[in-house]
Amino acid sequence: MYDKTISSAVIKRLPRYYRYLGELLENDVVRISSKELSEKMNVTASQIRQDLNNFGGFGQQGYGYNVEYLYTEIGKILGLDKKYNVIIIGAGNLGQALANYTDFERRGFYICGIFDVNPRLIGISIRGIEIRLIDELEEFMKTNTVNIAALTIPKAKAPQVAADLVSLGIHAIWNFAPTDLNLPKDVMVENVHLAESLMRLSYNLKAAEESGESI
Ligand code: NAI
Structure with a gap:
């Protein structure tokens, strides 16, 4: 090993x-x-x-x-020889975009549930998976194995929802909300912040400009 x-x-x-x-x-x-x-x-x-x-x-x-x-x-x-069940919390622009992306399945990540608070979204189906009301999550967790929760909700809501997910047994969070989640040490959090990546690009653009490089 x-x-x-x-x-x-x-x-x-x-x-x-x-x-x-x-x-x-x-x-x-x-x-x-x-x-x-x-x-x-x-x-x-x-x-x-x-x-x-x-x-x-x-x-x-x-x-x-x-x-x-x-x-x-x-x-x-990388653990890609296994299958992971993923739920998405927040079925807005980003949540729906993730759910629509088919390539995650090729890597063993299967979206098995999508949850939101907005009643107008409930019942809409994304690639065969119906958006459910967040109130159903507890029951869902009792009857399904969930390995990862993707958090695509507003940043103000993220810390509380993340804590709720942990209390329901989630140990791995793929966090897209631009905020730090302070969770117990045994909970794995992978932050994905596209804006931070853009800032690195802008830094490099600025540095190139200042050094007189043609860009
Ligand atoms: P959106 O407003 O389209 O979607 C957010 C969804 O979360 C809505 O459908 C809303 O009803 C739902 N929601 C709110 N509170 C909830 C709760 N307690 N439980 C379940 N669902 C809840 O927003 P968008 O554009 O999809 O962005 C979502 C999050 O992702 C935001 O925090 C945004 O800042 C972040 N974001 C992060 C990016 C990154 O690179 N990490 C890129 C784009 C957005």
Whole structure:
């Protein structure tokens, strides 16, 4: 078994390896050297070797990496060989967009319920899943296994709703509301903030402008 204390920087890079390897597989590439992979991914070959050594390597001297094997193993490390049931709390613009995205299922994430407080949304079906009233969530949790809750509600509501989700047994929250959730340590929260990503882009644009680079 691999070391559990792998740095979060490495963990953050794994989905990107997974994506590239998936593309190679789709193109029937059987094996790849760390050098070739590094050219494709624009990271150094030694970074790739170092990253993958955290999990016992997977490569063979003089052969490189077996693409399918590496893809499968990284998938296992990321827990993608399992199936996760996801509920979406907040069926507004973002909640509906997430529910409409079919590719999550390919990765093992299945939307099994969508909840909202707005009675006008109740009964509307998104890809076969009816939006339910949030009051039904407690009952739903008793009869369904739910692994992850996506939070796509206004920021003012998010802390309380997150706490309610935890008391109903949720341990993993995919938080889109632009606020920090202070939850017990055993609850995993993954924050997704597109605006923060845009701010990094604006920082880079500004830095390039100031250094006189043409953009
Ligand atoms: P929206 O107003 O279209 O949808 C919010 C939905 O949440 C509404 O349908 C509303 O009825 C429902 N809602 C409100 N209180 C609720 C509760 N207690 N329980 C269940 N449902 C409840 O808003 P939009 O555009 O979909 O944004 C949703 C959230 O996502 C906001 O907090 C927004 O700031 C955030 N957001 C985050 C992004 C990111 O990158 N993380 C990008 C876009 C939006």
